[in-house]
Amino acid sequence: MAAIKKTAEATPPDYWAEACKHLTKRDRVMRRLIPQVGDVAPYPRGDAFSTLARSIVGQQVSVASAQRVWDQFAALPRSMTPRSVLKLKVDDMRAAGLSARKVEYLVDLALHFDSGQLHVKQWGQMDDAAIVAELVAIRGISRWTADMFLIFHLARPNVLPLDDTTLIQGISRHYFSGDPVSRSDAREVAEAWKPWCSVASWYIWRSLAPLPVDY
Structure with a gap:
């Protein structure tokens, strides 16, 4: 993984602000995390x-x-x-x-x-x-x-990467007080995130590792 570098040409996905607004209304954890994490977003780059x-x-x-x-x-x-x-x-x-x-x-x-x-x-x-x-x-x-x-890379807005262990750890910490979380539990939490699961996943990641990264 390598840190994302903002460039003059790089811009966040055009749906980002709308997604954040939706998530803060629909989800109590996102209502807290998004302001905490601040003004960061992934900047797609490369071929x-x-x-x-x-x-x-x-x-x-x-x-x-x-x-x-x-x-x-x-x-x-x-x-x-x-x-x-x-x-x-x-x-x-x-x-x-x-x-x-x-x-x-x-x-x-x-x-x-x-x-x-x-x-x-x-x-x-x-x-x-x-x-x-x-x-x-x-x-x-x-x-x-x-x-x-x-x-x-493709900046798809509604991806829920259930194979990502860091996302599961974050859901456990923020929604289940650290208790073990199943894929079914994670899907249930993510119902409130739709259609912006990618954005919610990003903020879960950032809450555990504040420096933006790409994968």
């Missing part, structure tokens, strides 16, 4: 291929390790495109710090993009479930990764 490639590189390693390996890997191709990645030598990718499995995942990701198996240009008109189905067919892309991509 789809690089975003997913970074998610693969960052799996099961620390933030610092993920950044170091990414920097070394990103220096290999002329540009971070599927076609350029497919031209790389496996030995060079391994020398950049990637495991054999992550090399396989990155190659599969590049193949999916390069072959046209992914309907990237149509994602804006496709529903969340259809996009998730395309993404999880790629080796190394889990449902969690797909949900994070929907929220942080």
Whole structure:
């Protein structure tokens, strides 16, 4: 994970203010958290291929390790495109710090993009479930990764990432006094969040880790 940097071009999703207004009216926890967290929002950036490639590189390693390996890997191709990645030598990718499995995942990701198996240009008109189905067919892309991509890259407003342990911890803390929370419990809480589950999830995350991050 890496800190989101605001740039002159970056703007929060256009629905953010409306979502916050809705949530503060409908949910007692959001009524408290949103003012506490303050004026922060995710700023979508980067292209789809690089975003997913970074998610693969960052799996099961620390933030610092993920950044170091990414920097070394990103220096290999002329540009971070599927076609350029497919031209790389496996030995060079391994020398950049990637495991054999992550090399396989990155190659599969590049193949999916390069072959046209992914309907990237149509994602804006496709529903969340259809996009998730395309993404999880790629080796190394889990449902969690797909949900994070929907929220942080595509800025989809109503994603409830139930595979995210930090979200479940936050729901436990804020709604159940720290008691264990099931997926069913989380869904029940999120009924009040609809149609802005992504925004509510963001504020739960921020309440536990104040610095904005992307995934």
